[in-house]
Each structure stands twice: as structure tokens, then as C-alpha cells.
Amino acid sequence: MAGLVLHGYWRSGTSYRTRIALNVKGLDYRQTPVDLLNGEQRSAAYRALNPQALVPALEADGRIFTQSSAIIEWLEERYPAPPLLPANADDRAIVRAMAMIVACDIHPLNNARVLNALTGDLGADDTARQAWVGRWIASGFAALEEMILRHGGLYAFGDDLTMADCHLVPQAYAAERFAVPLDGYPALMTAVRHALDHPAVKAAHPDLSPGHP
Ligand SMILES: N[C@@H](CCC(=O)N[C@@H](CS)C(=O)NCC(=O)O)C(=O)O
Incomplete structure (x- = not known):
């Protein structure tokens, strides 16, 4: 899929876990840093992406997904191979x-x-x-x-x-x-x-x- 953009912060564990899943799936994505130290997550622009004012947020062709574990589950459903869950x-x-x-x-x-x-x-x-x-x-x-x-x-x-x-x-x-x-x-x-x-x-x-x- 074209147009995957991960909004995250380099040291954030939730961004890190999402990057791992995106990489396992072999997806091309752009990263847009959100500076948590400067409070950028609370800006109006970022809240428009994630009303919770937390990273990460994943833009996928115009749709916005939040909550890293939900994003990883979405990736698993949308791109089943290689899997991140066992068969059973x-x-x-x-x-x-x-x-x-x-x-x-x-x-x-x-x-x-x-x-x-x-x-x-x-x-x-x-x-x-x-x-x-x-x-x-x-x-x-x-x-x-x-x-x-x-x-x-x-x-x-x-x-x-x-x-x-x-x-x-x-x-x-x-x-x-x-x-x-x-x-x-x-x-x-x-x-x-x-x-x-x-x-x-x-x-x-x-x-x-x-x-x-
Ligand atoms: N359950 C959320 C937690 C997100 C979260 O807490 N992100 C942290 C970074 S790891 C954050 O944005 N913190 C900014 C803040 O606390 O203002 C998820 O998994 O996406």
C-alpha cells in the first residue's frame, strides 16, 4: 500500500513496537517525528490525528489509526504475511x-x-x-x-x-x-x-x- 506515514517519537516504546511490526511486514513507510519533549503531541495539528495526544498514529491512505497494539493487529489483518501471530x-x-x-x-x-x-x-x-x-x-x-x-x-x-x-x-x-x-x-x-x-x-x-x- 502506498502512503503509510508513522507519526512517532524515536524513544517511545509504542512507536518502536509499531516500527518493528511495519518492518516485519516489509512495508514502505515514512516517519514523521513528533517531539514529545516539546509537547508537540498536544498541538492542535497532532490532536487532529490522535485526539488522545499520544504517539504513535499511523496514516494509511488517508485513514488514521491509533493505539499501537490495535495498529499492529490491523497490520496483521491487512498484511497477513509474514505473520506476527501463530496459526493456532x-x-x-x-x-x-x-x-x-x-x-x-x-x-x-x-x-x-x-x-x-x-x-x-x-x-x-x-x-x-x-x-x-x-x-x-x-x-x-x-x-x-x-x-x-x-x-x-x-x-x-x-x-x-x-x-x-x-x-x-x-x-x-x-x-x-x-x-x-x-x-x-x-x-x-x-x-x-x-x-x-x-x-x-x-x-x-x-x-x-x-x-x-
Ligand atoms: N496505549 C497507547 C499508549 C501511547 C503512549 O503512551 N505513548 C507515549 C509514548 S510511548 C506518549 O505519547 N506519551 C506522551 C505523553 O505522555 O504526553 C499505545 O499503545 O499507543
């Missing part, structure tokens, strides 16, 4: 559950607006903020470690890259950025390192994204 319904439910641990139970608690509310509105200091970030990553990663031990192969689920990896790799990147100890998750980190070697994942790295300083 039971396996798909497990992959989606792994992705949702990141998308629903880790990332939303640690995203910029929540951390800003903690420090700005509630007066949390750096130590409290760091403890908060680490707590939700540790809780989600402990569950994911167990799930990867049960279901993982070369990747988080089985031997093919799935939506679980699309979500996990950026979350591990964020964990490293926040200096969260990761020694307790050897299976998870092995899966992440394997995924980081995949060309589609390599090409999605924040360092290669427009807007990276």
Missing part, C-alpha cells in the same frame, strides 16, 4: 496475553504522563520515581519470564517472531534506559537478544529513527 487460536491467545502484559500492565504505568503526574502532582522524588518504574517492570517481567520458559523457543513464543516480541523488545529497551536490574529474567533477555538480531527489529531501533538527536 490457542497459541494466538497466549501471544496476545504476553503482548498485553507489556501493553496493558507495564507500559501505561510507566509512561511519561504518569511519571510526570507522580513527580509534578504528587511530589515524588527521583528515588520514588525509579522505584515505581522498576516495580511495574519487575512484576510484568517476572510473569513474562515464566511464560517464556513455558512457551518460548528462539523467540518469546516459539521459534518465530511474534507480536509478543514486538512489545517485549521496546519494553526491555526502556528497562535498560531506567537502569532496572534484568539479571532475574534470563529466558526473557535471551529472547530479547535473539529478537534484536532480526533485521526488522534492528531497523526499528530508536537510534535509527528520525528525530534521534
Whole structure:
């Protein structure tokens, strides 16, 4: 399809996971950086794309899609090959559950607006903020470690890259950025390192994204 434009921010985990999925599908897309540090996500121009004032937003031939996990599901339906979900319904439910641990139970608690509310509105200091970030990553990663031990192969689920990896790799990147100890998750980190070697994942790295300083 012509005319795919990803509006995102180089270091945003939700933009990163969407770039991985776009790359796995082998799609041509343009990237338009939205500068979160300058609050560009709250501009009228960006709100016209995403009323939630969050990145990413994907323009696809005039239509706008938001919420990264919904975008990835749309990509999977619209461009089924190569797949990001297993062939079997039971396996798909497990992959989606792994992705949702990141998308629903880790990332939303640690995203910029929540951390800003903690420090700005509630007066949390750096130590409290760091403890908060680490707590939700540790809780989600402990569950994911167990799930990867049960279901993982070369990747988080089985031997093919799935939506679980699309979500996990950026979350591990964020964990490293926040200096969260990761020694307790050897299976998870092995899966992440394997995924980081995949060309589609390599090409999605924040360092290669427009807007990276
Ligand atoms: N559930 C949303 C979350 C989007 C989100 O929180 N994006 C962050 C960047 S990772 C953002 O735009 N933050 C800007 C802000 O908090 O003002 C999704 O998956 O798209």
C-alpha cells in the first residue's frame, strides 16, 4: 500500500513496537517525528490525528489509526504475511496475553504522563520515581519470564517472531534506559537478544529513527 506515514517519537516504546511490526511486514513507510519533549503531541495539528495526544498514529491512505497494539493487529489483518501471530487460536491467545502484559500492565504505568503526574502532582522524588518504574517492570517481567520458559523457543513464543516480541523488545529497551536490574529474567533477555538480531527489529531501533538527536 502506498502512503503509510508513522507519526512517532524515536524513544517511545509504542512507536518502536509499531516500527518493528511495519518492518516485519516489509512495508514502505515514512516517519514523521513528533517531539514529545516539546509537547508537540498536544498541538492542535497532532490532536487532529490522535485526539488522545499520544504517539504513535499511523496514516494509511488517508485513514488514521491509533493505539499501537490495535495498529499492529490491523497490520496483521491487512498484511497477513509474514505473520506476527501463530496459526493456532490457542497459541494466538497466549501471544496476545504476553503482548498485553507489556501493553496493558507495564507500559501505561510507566509512561511519561504518569511519571510526570507522580513527580509534578504528587511530589515524588527521583528515588520514588525509579522505584515505581522498576516495580511495574519487575512484576510484568517476572510473569513474562515464566511464560517464556513455558512457551518460548528462539523467540518469546516459539521459534518465530511474534507480536509478543514486538512489545517485549521496546519494553526491555526502556528497562535498560531506567537502569532496572534484568539479571532475574534470563529466558526473557535471551529472547530479547535473539529478537534484536532480526533485521526488522534492528531497523526499528530508536537510534535509527528520525528525530534521534
Ligand atoms: N496505549 C497507547 C499508549 C501511547 C503512549 O503512551 N505513548 C507515549 C509514548 S510511548 C506518549 O505519547 N506519551 C506522551 C505523553 O505522555 O504526553 C499505545 O499503545 O499507543
